[in-house]
Structure formats: C-alpha cells, structure tokens
Amino acid sequence: TDQYDHAQVQEFWQYVWERDEVAHLSDDAVDPTYVLGMFPYTSGTLHMGHVRNYAITDAYARYRRLQGDDVLHPMGWDAFGLPAENAAYERASDPESWTRACIRRMREELETMGFGYDWSREVTTCEPAYYRWNQWLFKRFYEADLVEFTGATVNWCPDCETVLADAQVAVSDSGGDDDHDHHDETRVCWRCETPVERRELDQWFFTITDYADELADGLDELEGWPEGVREIQRNWIGRRDGARLTFDLSNASSTAAESVDVFSTRPETAFGATFLAVSPEHELATALAETDAAVAAFVDRTRTREGASGHADREGYSGSGIETDATAVNPLTGEELPVYVAEYVLGDVGTGAVMGVPGHNERDYEFAREHDLSGETVVVPAADAADDVTSGPENGPYTDEGVLDLGTETDSEYDGLASETVREELLADHEAIEPDVTYRLRDWLISRQRYWGTPIPVVHCEDCGHVLVPDDDLPVELPEFVQTTGNPLDAATEWKETTCPDCGGPAERETDTMDTFVDSSWYFLRFLSPDLAGAPFDTDRANEWLPVDIYVGGDEHAILHLLYIRFVTRALSDLGLLDRREPVERLISQGTVLYEGEKMSTSTGNVVTPDEYGAETTRLFVLSAAHPEQDFEWTANDVRGAYDLQQTLYGMATAFVDEGTTRVERTPRDDYLDREIDRTIAATADEFERLRFHRVVTEIRELAVLLRRYRSFDRVHGDTYRRGLLTIATLISPLAPHLGEELWNILRGEGLVVETDWPSPATAGDSPTATTDAADTAPNVTSATDDTSATDDTSTTDDTPATAGTDADASTAGTEIEYELERRLVETTLSD
Ligand code: ANZ
Numbered sequence: 001t002d003q004y005d006h007a008q009v010q011e012f013w014q015y016v017w018e019r020d021e022v023a024h025l026s027d028d029a030v031d032p033t034y035v036l037g038m039f040p041y042t043s044g045t046l047h048m049g050h051v052r053n054y055a056i057t058d059a060y061a062r063y064r065r066l067q068g069d070d071v072l073h074p075m076g077w078d079a080f081g082l083p084a085e086n087a088a089y090e091r092a093s094d095p096e097s098w099t100r101a102c103i104r105r106m107r108e109e110l111e112t113m114g115f116g117y118d119w120s121r122e123v124t125t126c127e128p129a130y131y132r133w134n135q136w137l138f139k140r141f142y143e144a145d146l147v148e149f150t151g152a153t154v155n156w157c158p159d160c161e162t163v164l165a166d167a168q169v170a171v172s173d174s175g176g177d178d179d180h181d182h183h184d185e186t187r188v189c190w191r192c193e194t195p196v197e198r199r200e201l202d203q204w205f206f207t208i209t210d211y212a213d214e215l216a217d218g219l220d221e222l223e224g225w226p227e228g229v230r231e232i233q234r235n236w237i238g239r240r241d242g243a244r245l246t247f248d249l250s251n252a253s254s255t256a257a258e259s260v261d262v263f264s265t266r267p268e269t270a271f272g273a274t275f276l277a278v279s280p281e282h283e284l285a286t287a288l289a290e291t292d293a294a295v296a297a298f299v300d301r302t303r304t305r306e307g308a309s310g311h312a313d314r315e316g317y318s319g320s321g322i323e324t325d326a327t328a329v330n331p332l333t334g335e336e337l338p339v340y341v342a343e344y345v346l347g348d349v350g351t352g353a354v355m356g357v358p359g360h361n362e363r364d365y366e367f368a369r370e371h372d373l374s375g376e377t378v379v380v381p382a383a384d385a386a387d388d389v390t391s392g393p394e395n396g397p398y399t400d401e402g403v404l405d406l407g408t409e410t411d412s413e414y415d416g417l418a419s420e421t422v423r424e425e426l427l428a429d430h431e432a433i434e435p436d437v438t439y440r441l442r443d444w445l446i447s448r449q450r451y452w453g454t455p456i457p458v459v460h461c462e463d464c465g466h467v468l469v470p471d472d473d474l475p476v477e478l479p480e481f482v483q484t485t486g487n488p489l490d491a492a493t494e495w496k497e498t499t500c501p502d503c504g505g506p507a508e509r510e511t512d513t514m515d516t517f518v519d520s521s522w523y524f525l526r527f528l529s530p531d532l533a534g535a536p537f538d539t540d541r542a543n544e545w546l547p548v549d550i551y552v553g554g555d556e557h558a559i560l561h562l563l564y565i566r567f568v569t570r571a572l573s574d575l576g577l578l579d580r581r582e583p584v585e586r587l588i589s590q591g592t593v594l595y596e597g598e599k600m601s602t603s604t605g606n607v608v609t610p611d612e613y614g615a616e617t618t619r620l621f622v623l624s625a626a627h628p629e630q631d632f633e634w635t636a637n638d639v640r641g642a643y644d645l646q647q648t649l650y651g652m653a654t655a656f657v658d659e660g661t662t663r664v665e666r667t668p669r670d671d672y673l674d675r676e677i678d679r680t681i682a683a684t685a686d687e688f689e690r691l692r693f694h695r696v697v698t699e700i701r702e703l704a705v706l707l708r709r710y711r712s713f714d715r716v717h718g719d720t721y722r723r724g725l726l727t728i729a730t731l732i733s734p735l736a737p738h739l740g741e742e743l744w745n746i747l748r749g750e751g752l753v754v755e756t757d758w759p760s761p762a763t764a765g766d767s768p769t770a771t772t773d774a775a776d777t778a779p780n781v782t783s784a785t786d787d788t789s790a791t792d793d794t795s796t797t798d799d800t801p802a803t804a805g806t807d808a809d810a811s812t813a814g815t816e817i818e819y820e821l822e823r824r825l826v827e828t829t830l831s832d
C-alpha cells in the first residue's frame with residue numbers, strides 16, 4: 001500500500017545525509033550562524049527534554065541552511081562527573097568504560113532522531129585532548145590572579161574518610177537532638193550512614209566575584225535573553241548598594257579589636273539600632289571565645305552549621321545567639337549597645353556583622369523578640385509623620401522607605417527628612433559611614449575530591465609550595481581507576497608522587513579534580529576548532545564565528561552554567577584570547593514536557609519511546625505542540641495527529657504522481673493558489689525566525705487543505721499543484737526532515753531538500769500577505785487539523801457533498817471572488 005514506512009524512510013535518508021555530509025561546516029565558512037543546544041551529560045539515555053531541546057536547534061539550523069546560511073550545529077558530551085564514578089562502583093567497572101558506553105548509546109539515539117550535526121566537530125570532555133585545555137586555562141587564570149587557594153567548609157564522612165558532594169549527603173530524621181538550635185535532622189553519608197561532619201579544607205576557587213559588577217551590568221544589554229533568566233542571574237549575583245558603618249567597641253579591654261564594621265542597605269535606620277551581632281565565624285567571636293566559655297561553646301556548636309559558607313541555603317532563619325560582655329557605640333546616637341554572636345548573621349555576607357534594627361528589619365525583629373531586646377521605630381510612612389506617635393515595633397518591623405521620625409527626645413538635623421535623603425547625606429557627611437557594595441555571589445569553588453574529572457595541574461613541593469605543571473607537561477592525565485573508599489587519586493601513589501618542576505625535589509600532585517562546570521564553561525569555543533593542537537581554540541575564528549547566535553537549553557542551567565560561560569568569556573577576553581565579552585546572542589529556555597501533569601524524564605520513568613510512530617513523529621509533535629518556551633502535555637492523541645499529518649502529506653504526493661492527469665491552461669484558481677503558496681512561504685519564514693514551529697505546522701496544514709480543495713474542483717494544473725506540494729516538502733523539512741526528503745524525492749526524483757533553497761515566490765512584486773489576514777486564517781486551524789488527520793488520501797474529498805456540488809460550475813465560472821467564497825463555504829462545512 002501507500003503507507004509511509006517511517007522506519008525505512010528514516011534509515012534511508014540518514015544514510016544519504018551522512019554520505020553527503022550535509023551538515024558539515026567547512027573551516028573556511030564566513031561568519032556562519034552558530035546554533036547550539038546544551039550538550040548532554042552522558043547519563044546513558046536521551047530523555048524527552050533532550051529530544052525537545054535538539055529538535056528545536058535542528059529545526060532552526062535546517063531553516064537557516066535553507067535560507068542560504070552556513071550553519072555551525074555541533075554536538076558533544078559533557079562526560080565527566082560523579083554519576084559515572086558511582087555507576088562504576090555499582091557495576092564493579094570503571095568510569096571511562098561506563099561513559100564510553102553511554103556515549104555510544106546516546107549518539108545512536110541522536111542519529112535515529114535524524115538530528116543534523118557536524119559530527120566531525122564532536123567534543124568529549126573526558127578525553128585528555130579536551131581536558132588538557134581545562135588545565136591550560138586554569139594556568140592562565142592562575143597567572144591572571146583569577147585563582148585562589150583558600151579554606152572552605154566541606155562535608156566529611158569520618159568513617160569513609162572522604163569528602164562528600166552535597167548530593168552524597170542524605171538526610172535522616174532519626175536521632176535528631178531536639179535542642180534549641182533547631183537542628184533536628186541528621187545529615188548522613190550516603191554509603192555508610194555515618195553522620196556527616198563539616199570540615200574546613202583548603203580548596204581551589206575561580207574568583208568570579210572580580211566580575212560581579214560586569215556580569216550584573218552586562219545583563220541589561222542581553223536583549224536576546226528571556227527577562228526571567230536575566231532576573232534570576234541578577235538575583236544570584238545579588239548586588240546590594242549600601243554602607244559600611246563603623247561601631248567602636250566601648251569595653252575594648254576584653255578583646256583585641258577596637259571596632260566592628262557592619263554592612264547595611266539602610267544606614268539611616270542606625271538611629272534605631274538596639275544591638276550589634278556578629279557571625280560565629282567573625283574574628284570578634286573568636287577573640288571573645290578565648291575568655292568566655294559560654295561564647296566558646298556557642299561558637300563551636302554553630303560554626304559548622306548549614307549555610308555557614310558557600311552556596312548553602314541562606315533563607316533559613318535560626319534565632320540562636322548568645323550575649324557577650326562586649327558593648328558597641330552607635331556612631332549616630334552615641335548609645336552603648338549589647339553585642340551578640342548570632343547564628344543568623346552569615347560569615348561570608350557583607351562584613352559578617354550586622355547592626356540590629358528590630359524596628360525595620362525582619363530578621364533583627366525576630367532575634368530581638370527571642371532575646372527580649374527592645375526595638376525602636378525611626379522611619380515612618382510619610383502620611384504618619386505628623387502624628388506624634390513614636391512607638392516600638394509591636395506590630396512587626398516597618399521595612400519600607402519613609403520619613404525619619406526620631407521623636408521628641410532626640411534632636412537631629414535629619415529629623416523629618418525622607419529616608420532616602422538621610423541615607424545620601426549620612427554617606428556624604430558622616431565619617432563612620434562609607435558607601436559600600438556587597439554581593440550574594442561567591443567565588444566559584446572548582447575543587448572536587450573525586451576521580452572522574454580534570455586533574456588540577458599543580459604539584460605541592462615542600463620547598464617551593466604550589467608549583468604549576470609546565471605547559472609542555474600537559475595534560476596531566478588521570479591515572480588508572482581503582483576502587484577505594486576515598487578519592488582514588490589519593491590512592492594512586494605512583495601517580496601522586498612526582499618531582500617538583502622548579503627544584504627537582506620530591507613533590508606531590510594535587511589530587512583534587514575540577515568541577516565539571518569548568519568543562520562546560522568553554523566547550524562552545526572548542527567546537528570551532530576541535531582538533532587544534534596549540535591552543536584551546538582558534539582566536540581569529542572565534543572572533544569571526546562568535547557569538548553563539550542561538551543557544552537552547554533547560555532552565556536548570558539558568559544560573560550556574562550560564563553565569564560561568566559569561567564569566568569565562570570575559571576572562572578570556574581579558575587574557576587577549578577573545579574579542580567578545582558575551583558568548584550568547586539569543587537564549588531560549590525551553591519549557592518542560594509533561595506527562596500526566598509530571599515532568600517527563602528518565603528519573604521519573606515516564607519516557608515515551610518513539611518506536612510506534614517513528615522518531616520523526618516525536619520531533620514533529622514536540623515542535624508542533626507549543627512554543628519552545630512553553631510547557632506542554634504529552635498526549636497520545638496529539639502524537640497521533642502529528643503522525644497522521646505525515647501520512648496525509650505522503651498520500652497527497654504519491655496520489656499526484658501516480659494518477660496525475662493534469663491540465664495545461666491556467667485558470668484564475670491557479671493565480672489564487674500561487675498567491676496562497678507565496679503567502680505561506682512568507683508567513684512561515686517569519687514563524688521560523690521566531691521559533692514558532694507550531695505555527696509553521698499550522699500554515700502547512702492549511703496549505704495542504706487548500707491544495708486538496710483545489711484538486712477536488714477539477715483536474716489540477718500540474719505546475720501549480722506540484723509547486724504547492726514541493727513548497728510543503730521544503731517548509732516541513734526543518735521539522736520533519738525525513739518526510740521532507742521523501743516528498744521531495746517523490747515529486748522531483750532527484751536532489752535533496754536539505755540542499756535546496758528557501759522557496760521563492762511565484763508572484764514577485766505582489767504583497768504575499770495581502771490575500772488573507774490573520775483573523776481570516778485563525779478559524780481554519782481546527783478544520784484543517786480535523787481534515788488532515790481524519791483522512792489519509794485525497795480521494796476522500798470526493799465524498800464531501802459541498803465540493804461535489806460546486807465542482808462543475810466552479811471550473812467554468814472561476815473568478816477569484818467566487819473561488820474565495822467557495823473556499824469559505826467548504827471550510828465551514830468541514831468544521832461542522
Ligand atoms: C540594617 C537594616 C535595616 C537592614 C533595614 C535592612 C533593612 P538585603 O536585606 O537582602 O538587601 N545583613 C548584612 N550583613 C549580613 C550578614 N552577614 N548576615 C545576615 N544579614 C546581613 O541585605 C542587606 C541587609 O542584610 C543589610 O541591611 C543587613 O540588614 C543584613 F531597615 O542593615 B540591613
């Protein structure tokens with residue numbers, strides 16, 4: 001029969017595309033369009049999120065090729081990471097073989113889907129030829145002062161004697177100590193369930209905070225990025241403009257320190273400060289603990305708490321704190337304030353100390369309540385300023401701007417002024433108050449005490465300290481994997497023991513490996529010159545080929561990955577290796593594919609394998625279901641609809657070629673149809689540009705309906721009808737490339753649709769969009785859908801009474817207006 005055999009069609013065209021290297025991009029290409037999907041982590045199988053992601057980039061890449069662009073559309077593997085190591089332990093194998101097997105399987109799956117990648121540019125991050133450049137970049141960053149080696153708190157299992165990643169820490173709610181410091185869950189080792197400790201270890205960092213301002217400011221210019229992503233990044237960087245206030249310690253005899261600095265965004269509220277609090281990590285806490293046993297005990301207990309450092313949750317509030325015997329002098333009022341060590345003050349935010357303003361700050365208010373401290377309201381809403389009520393914050397803090405209201409006892413030049421004005425004047429006038437900025441962003445901790453990652457190219461020499469491995473000795477390759485409780489690199493004695501590149505004495509290799517986000521922070525550059533031996537990428541080519549014109553990926557990468565590629569691009573630019581400072585022009589954050597309301601993923605187990613209707617149906621469906629940025633529900637019915645569309649189009653092409661008795665003389669209908677084809681061509685170009693693939697499909701369905709209608713009136717004019725079908729073949733080819741080729745082949749018998757050009761209008765000069773406006777086409781969508789999915793070849797139209805009845809008259813009458821009326825009549829009938 002005339003069924004479209006998707007399995008056979010897919011296999012055949014994939015073979016032809018590979019043979020003809022249709023997705024290959026020559027190195028001489030001039031400023032190609034760079035289309036990139038976030039490369040997958042090598043987990044072993046593609047899930048629906050990947051399929052959607054890569055269907056989007058492939059559709060756009062193929063569209064740009066039709067438009068005559070050279071297109072860079074590469075693919076690679078994010079191949080290092082903990083899961084490979086875990087899998088190796090589970091299967092008593094090694095991370096490399098596991099990863100290789102995953103890559104083989106996933107590449108096969110990508111090929112089955114017909115995604116058109118330039119595989120000659122494939123990049124795999126676990127290969128020494130790739131990760132040597134991580135090491136090289138680490139060295140350049142080190143030389144540029146962008147690397148730091150400093151203490152950080154890590155999870156430590158005392159039984160396994162190893163550092164644990166956050167993901168390896170499980171939470172058990174048994175055995176919690178129900179004391180007042182709110183820790184009633186125990187964090188345990190994933191393997192042996194021993195309670196996890198926190199340890200301070202020296203770790204490697206990239207000092208991304210050097211670029212905090214630039215990374216925040218740059219967001220304003222990223223017009224091709226979704227505002228949501230920009231806002232998330234802005235919050236993550238968390239720039240806060242404020243002030244640093246110096247509080248003198250009045251009984252300094254008890255400590256070495258003479259003053260404490262605090263950071264505040266509202267320095268004018270210092271008029272209402274009633275206490276001062278420092279974090280358990282603060283040097284004042286350390287000094288006070290030396291002479292005060294109660295403070296010492298408190299500091300000990302809280303220092304290793306969650307949130308003490310790094311990116312741990314900062315939102316949680318704990319009211320625990322302890323009063324010390326120190327007192328501080330309020331620089332604005334001269335009042336003596338009690339000094340607390342408090343858990344809610346974070347060691348790595350601002351100065352690690354706060355002035356407590358219960359009248360205007362939520363957390364200070366909570367703390368004051370728990371510790372019986374008074375509060376004072378010093379800023380009031382402008383409307384209340386006249387009333388002479390200066391009460392404490394009984395009803396909670398007033399956190400907005402307002403007017404300074406110090407009551408009758410205090411006499412100040414600022415009283416009655418707007419809080420913003422007071423702030424500005426204090427910053428300008430007061431010597432204990434200086435402008436200051438803080439950020440939420442922390443430096444990027446790149447150390448991992450793990451095997452399956454890039455070795456950090458450093459040796460530790462007793463005499464020379466840290467010595468970088470010379471460029472000529474890169475890459476520092478991973479030793480063979482051994483199964484052990486701790487970091488296998490620690491156990492690899494032969495590998496670890498080395499000589500110092502400086503003095504030739506005995507030295508030890510660094511056993512930390514790099515965070516895998518380092519691998520993915522510059523991979524888009526490696527695609528430009530994947531085999532280059534002397535440098536990570538070709539600078540001239542990068543300057544010509546960048547930015548990535550369109551980057552598509554899931555929103556789980558909206559923060560770190562996208563921040564890191566922006567940081568690394570800037571750092572490379574400052575190293576003179578790149579002109580650009582922003583890597584990505586247009587970012588698409590794809591929506592989620594839902595299945596019965598839940599996210600469809602490998603981990604939830606509800607991945608639909610595309611076997612039944614073929615890979616192409618999956619592509620066509622995910623692209624036609626919704627705009628790339630929207631979520632949509634996977635339903636069998638809609639999948640079936642995508643499948644039927646393919647069958648219908650295939651049926652139309654074969655029927656035309658098989659029976660094709662055609663007419664030679666043109667009628668006004670042919671003019672009309674030509675104009676409709678032109679309109680469709682123009683409209684779909686616009687939709688492709690905006691990635692509205694679902695509207696492209698709608699346009700194609702409508703054109704198909706029109707063609708069938710045209711065919712039902714009379715014998716078709718061969719050229720017109722063929723042109724219509726060929727247009728459909730071309731327009732659908734970015735979405736359903738196998739079908740596109742098949743239709744093309746049936747109708748033309750030669751050439752490839754991937755190598756053709758975007759169709760040109762038959763009616764040059766006419767405004768192609770003039771014939772039908774949007775309001776006119778909108779109602780057709782349903783009828784078009786119903787029509788094409790309910791029938792499988794053109795003969796069915798003969799059964800439609802309205803068509804049969806008008807057929808004879810229409811062929812002779814044939815003015816355009818009549819035709820238009822007929823069309824609407826038919827469509828009305830169909831939509832009933
Ligand atoms: C006094 C004050 C009064 C504050 C007021 C705010 C409002 P946000 O609020 O997110 O912009 N802060 C400063 N250092 C801190 C630390 N190490 N740990 C915990 N909190 C800290 O962040 C700025 C505010 O966070 C600062 O301004 C400070 O409280 C608090 F009406 O100072 B503020």
Ligand code: ZN
Pocket residue numbers: 461462463464465467500501502503504505507
């Ligand atoms: Zn040495």
